[in-house]
Amino acid sequence: MSDKELFNILLKNQEKAADEIAKINVTLVAQHHTLKEHMRRSLANEEAIEVLKDELKPIQTHVTQVSGVLKFFGIISLVFGFVITAVKVKDIFF
Secondary structure (H helix, E strand, C coil): CCHHHHHHHHHHHHHHHHHHHHHHHHHHHHHHHHHHHHHHHHHHHHHHHHHHHHHHHHHHHHHHHHHHHHHHHHHHHHHHHHHHHHHHHHHHHC
């Protein structure tokens, strides 16, 4: 193999490598834009989640209060039920 043939082979390989690098660069640019858009959307979603959390805090407080009141009424009803039952049992047996 002559030097000229070897040089031509090396030149072709170098051109192929340069073409592949150019393709990689195009892919990197496209991925960079995709990543930038993804980061923008992720940030917007995180902000929206924080807004929703802030809006839900009063609702959660209300639900907790209503739940407490309902439990209180349940306990009072249970106590009254036991008292009425005890009075009726007393009336029946005594």
